[in-house]
Amino acid sequence: MNKRKNSLALVLAFVAHICSLSMNAQDLISNPVTNAIRQNANYPSCGSFEFIEKADHNQGHFKHFSNQLMEDISQIVSNKSESRAEGDNYSIPTVFHIVYNDESENIPDSVILNQLNILNECFRRQNANASETRTVFLDLVGDARIEFRLAEQDPSGMPTSGITRTSSPIEHFGGLLPYAPGENAEIVQWINDSLFYNYFRLTETSLGGQDAWDTERYLNIWIGDLRIFEPQFNNFEELVYFGLATPPIDHVNWPDSVIGQANDFEQGVLMHYANIGSNNPNLLAAPYTGFNGVTTTGKMLVHEVGHYLGLRHIWGDGNCNFDDFIDDTPNSVSESSWNCNFNLNSCLDNIGDEDLPNMVENYMDYSSGDCQNSFTIGQADLMRAVLEEYRPLVYEAIPASNGILKANASIKCYPNPSSGLLNIDFGQQQKEVEIRIQNSLGQIVINEAFKNMQVANLNLNLPSGLYFLVAEGDSGQKTVKKLVLEQN
Numbered sequence: 001m002n003k004r005k006n007s008l009a010l011v012l013a014f015v016a017h018i019c020s021l022s023m024n025a026q027d028l029i030s031n032p033v034t035n036a037i038r039q040n041a042n043y044p045s046c047g048s049f050e051f052i053e054k055a056d057h058n059q060g061h062f063k064h065f066s067n068q069l070m071e072d073i074s075q076i077v078s079n080k081s082e083s084r085a086e087g088d089n090y091s092i093p094t095v096f097h098i099v100y101n102d103e104s105e106n107i108p109d110s111v112i113l114n115q116l117n118i119l120n121e122c123f124r125r126q127n128a129n130a131s132e133t134r135t136v137f138l139d140l141v142g143d144a145r146i147e148f149r150l151a152e153q154d155p156s157g158m159p160t161s162g163i164t165r166t167s168s169p170i171e172h173f174g175g176l177l178p179y180a181p182g183e184n185a186e187i188v189q190w191i192n193d194s195l196f197y198n199y200f201r202l203t204e205t206s207l208g209g210q211d212a213w214d215t216e217r218y219l220n221i222w223i224g225d226l227r228i229f230e231p232q233f234n235n236f237e238e239l240v241y242f243g244l245a246t247p248p249i250d251h252v253n254w255p256d257s258v259i260g261q262a263n264d265f266e267q268g269v270l271m272h273y274a275n276i277g278s279n280n281p282n283l284l285a286a287p288y289t290g291f292n293g294v295t296t297t298g299k300m301l302v303h304e305v306g307h308y309l310g311l312r313h314i315w316g317d318g319n320c321n322f323d324d325f326i327d328d329t330p331n332s333v334s335e336s337s338w339n340c341n342f343n344l345n346s347c348l349d350n351i352g353d354e355d356l357p358n359m360v361e362n363y364m365d366y367s368s369g370d371c372q373n374s375f376t377i378g379q380a381d382l383m384r385a386v387l388e389e390y391r392p393l394v395y396e397a398i399p400a401s402n403g404i405l406k407a408n409a410s411i412k413c414y415p416n417p418s419s420g421l422l423n424i425d426f427g428q429q430q431k432e433v434e435i436r437i438q439n440s441l442g443q444i445v446i447n448e449a450f451k452n453m454q455v456a457n458l459n460l461n462l463p464s465g466l467y468f469l470v471a472e473g474d475s476g477q478k479t480v481k482k483l484v485l486e487q488n
């Protein structure tokens, strides 16, 4: 770097420093709920751990039993003798419930498909930035072999796109804050009494949301506006959480009172609509614009689904003495500050005789989505064990070793006729398939490759008419299907 560039960089760094200071001062004034929850970290976050702490109105029973479940599952993982590199892929039928008040929140199918691809890439370690994992972690990271596909059938057995759309009269699913500046004790009480119930209106049709699909058989992901409206704070719209997920529960060993508290909340994931996908046309509004490109990379849902499958934050939601119940993730004193700081090593924590730095590249940190690229093998083992022990009906095991598309294979395309969204079921897990869509003149209008999946999802943003789908396996075997497209 020459001198002139160097001094320019210094000026830019100074300006950035001033900007971040003034943003922090602004946040202190205008985020009353965030401030009441986390006085030392006054910015939005994921709500999953705070849900565990507050779902029982801050009494601590839910957290106690959730921690016990984590102890139990980590014991099950460590007792397992089978090789971590073997076993089936686990495929989870997933439904996205889009609940919108204005049309911009009714995000298009293309964003859902983009998000689904990111989810699959990250859980199969096929994300483009997997190559950026630092060398010290390369022996620890792995392929979780968990996949997500849009549900093919709704709970009544009818064909579905796996996406529901519900128009709602509710503008802010965080609710309306009935308190004014200075009423801090009342705000804390409101958080304990009301906040999570407000969010979970998303999961009830009668409350302005959309009823869950059988949560034992589908991963339900609700998408809506998670902000809180605050009339007495200049009509501020506060985003406390980018998203949150319910942790697994133990129906066998937990007392009925705690199961009852858990049952107040549908199992699944709630997400703020602007944090879905990396191609979302919506940006986060002020004062949260600094999170555009940070939490809007599609990795936020990877993080939340990690929670749904039992993972805790990588820093253990406490200082060096708190662990995430997983041996191969280095401890750290706190979360990253939604950035990519690779210079931190905040706790002495020997893993394989080496004191590893903070693992900023882990999906379960609060780092920028740009530098998140890994689950550890310990995390992958724990998620798979949670599926086996606590969510046994929600996944289908698919042998990982097969996957050669036979010539003229009986693949299924549905719905057909389609209005754009198309599911292609190859009948079994495929290693690699190229899909070409040709129009009636034989011109190729879509060409996409899919890896390690049984069901591929395509968005056919094309004029209505007759098309041909050509699926080609990795050694040239071809299958052709006729498609009819009827755009709305």
Ligand SMILES: [Zn+2]
Pocket (backbone or CB within 6 Å): 046, 047, 048, 049, 303, 304, 307, 313
């Ligand atoms: Zn989280």
